[in-house]
Amino acid sequence: MKKIGLIIALFGVLWSCSEETYVPVEPQELVFETPANFPDVKYDLSANPLTDMGFELGKKLFYEGKLSSSGIISCGFCHEQSSGFTHHGHTISHGENGLEGFRNTQPIQNLAYFDEFTWDGAAIHLDLQPIIPITAEVEMNETMPSLLEKLRNSSEYPKLFNRAFGTPEINSERLLKALSQFMVMMVSSNSKYDKVVRQEENAEFTALEAEGYRVFNNKCASCHAGDLFTDQSYRNNGIPYNRKHPEEEGRKRVSGFESDFYKFKVPSLRNIEKTFPYMHDGRFGTLEAVLDFYSDGMVENGGEVDASLIKEDGALGIDLSTHDKEALIAFLLTLTDYEFLEDERFSEF
Ligand code: HEC
Ligand code: HEC
Missing domain, CATH: 1.10.760.10 (Cytochrome c-like domain)
Known part of the structure; x- marks a missing residue:
């Protein structure tokens, strides 16, 4: 069984090599280092081991307009890097159809060290947090099934999920874990x-x-x-x-x-x-x-x-x-x- 899997994986790699210039054979583990002056990590890294391919997928998803119903609003639309991943110039967030929420966008940084998220702690796990913006009418106004369908039908995502998780299956758990891998790595500790x-x-x-x-x-x-x-x-x-x-x-x-x-x-x-x-x-x-x-x-x-x-x-x-x-x-x-x-x-x- 293992051998067949390996052969299929090799085929997968060869196949993708024809389109990409550089494809590592398997995901490389990403080392998460806690800065000397930081407390212990709260995110359970053993439940979602960080890899380069998982991180890259998470990053692509973070900047992906397909996460919203219009195809325009990505996570990065409201969380802009130069503003510490907040929404520059906006007192309260605005998303799909110009609809406004009632809260100011929070920065995304050092979230691996938190165990509750948002201004009121409504999200109690980083992996679950993105469901709120994806499905909120005033943010991305999308549904998980429709989003997953869009990704499955795209030409590139099955390949990217394959690289990150070993099979091309696209489901919410994988989507959310990839987003977390990206966000967990976002550590600000060099001021x-x-x-x-x-x-x-x-x-x-x-x-x-x-x-x-x-x-x-x-x-x-x-x-x-x-x-x-x-x-x-x-x-x-x-x-x-x-x-x-x-x-x-x-x-x-x-x-x-x-x-x-x-x-x-x-x-x-x-x-x-x-x-x-x-x-x-x-x-x-x-x-x-x-x-x-x-x-x-x-x-x-x-x-x-x-x-x-x-x-x-x-x-x-x-x-x-x-x-x-x-x-x-x-x-x-x-x-x-x-x-x-x-x-x-x-x-x-
Ligand atoms: C009793 C706890 C407490 C103390 C003491 C306190 N803060 Fe705060 N601070 C908060 C809370 C809670 C908020 C968020 C309130 C809100 O959003 O309405 C906040 C918000 C802020 C913000 C806005 C941050 C953002 O991202 O929007 C700044 C800046 C800030 N505090 C600086 C200070 C400074 C400087 C001091 C000392 C002079 C101070 N705080 C003392 C609890 C405190
Ligand atoms: C329309 C603007 C908007 C979009 C799009 C958006 N966010 Fe946010 N984000 C916010 C706002 C506003 C908050 C504060 C929410 C609250 O307190 O209820 C927030 C909070 C968060 C937090 C909590 C941070 C903390 O310190 O607790 C995380 C994590 C986060 N967003 C990740 C994402 C991800 C991942 C996506 C894409 C799937 C996304 N956001 C899309 C506006 C947005």
């Missing part, structure tokens, strides 16, 4: 900040950046914690209620608990310079506006504002001087990872 903490290339903070780092550790790191810059909890940070989107209830949409009203997953701040506009609804265009919100804009929003944001006198907010804000911004800009934003392994073209 100036990383080089400073890992003591690489003689990298050093400027005096202002170092001061910003101190302010950050005192006033922000309880939530934007560790080297992922999120403790991955859901918190209500006192952001004013947005009347334009009454359907938004934050984490309560998932848990049903009143106490979770307007709690959002603490976002990572990596590449924050590039991922504007900010917050779940993209209401702030600049980091200055975000910091002005933290010092002076926090309100009771109908939910339970995080206890750490209530001052001794009962007022809401974080005390930040003008100088603190300047220093904080200088520090936040050290989280920009140009290697990641320009990494050709992840780019569309």
Whole structure:
């Protein structure tokens, strides 16, 4: 049996060789390395071993318009590399037929280290997350059966699935695993900040950046914690209620608990310079506006504002001087990872 399989596989390779210039005989394992300053991976790599062919298939799918009903909207349409894989210029996402959702596109980076996804944690496995955009009317407006049919009928996908998974069968599990392989590899860990903490290339903070780092550790790191810059909890940070989107209830949409009203997953701040506009609804265009919100804009929003944001006198907010804000911004800009934003392994073209 094994021999027959091998012969068929060889035929497959020879056949594809006639059209492609270079075809490895079998998928090569991709090594996933955790940066020295990162926590343990949460994604179960043993259930979806990474290979070069799986990654390449995932990348092709990520930039594939066929994932949407119109054939135009790919994942990469909303998740643009130069903007930290967010949707440049859009406060809330817009997809098929120009329809709008009610949330700001999240970056795609370091997702192998998360176990819950989206602003409210509605997706509890990376492999399942893409079903939401593919099938949402306001995003890609497609159905899984119709999408799989399109891929099966294409001239190239059966071949690509064959290379990645050993047979040309196209099913949702394989589609989702390939997308995950691509996304799992998208690790942003080479910002100036990383080089400073890992003591690489003689990298050093400027005096202002170092001061910003101190302010950050005192006033922000309880939530934007560790080297992922999120403790991955859901918190209500006192952001004013947005009347334009009454359907938004934050984490309560998932848990049903009143106490979770307007709690959002603490976002990572990596590449924050590039991922504007900010917050779940993209209401702030600049980091200055975000910091002005933290010092002076926090309100009771109908939910339970995080206890750490209530001052001794009962007022809401974080005390930040003008100088603190300047220093904080200088520090936040050290989280920009140009290697990641320009990494050709992840780019569309
Ligand atoms: C129309 C724009 C749009 C398209 C197309 C789109 N996304 Fe997203 N993506 C979003 C928005 C908005 C969110 C935040 C969703 C939420 O919180 O409900 C998001 C969130 C995510 C997340 C969660 C990130 C995190 O940190 O939790 C992942 C992963 C993701 N998208 C992957 C994909 C993939 C894969 C595709 C293609 C199959 C895709 N997206 C297509 C707009 C889009
Ligand atoms: C109590 C927890 C908590 C603290 C403390 C906190 N944040 Fe946040 N932060 C959040 C949450 C939750 C959100 C998302 C809220 C939303 O989308 O409505 C957020 C959002 C942000 C964003 C927008 C990120 C994006 O991708 O849109 C920035 C920037 C930010 N915080 C910076 C800071 C800074 C700087 C400090 C310290 C001055 C700080 N935060 C303190 C919980 C916190």
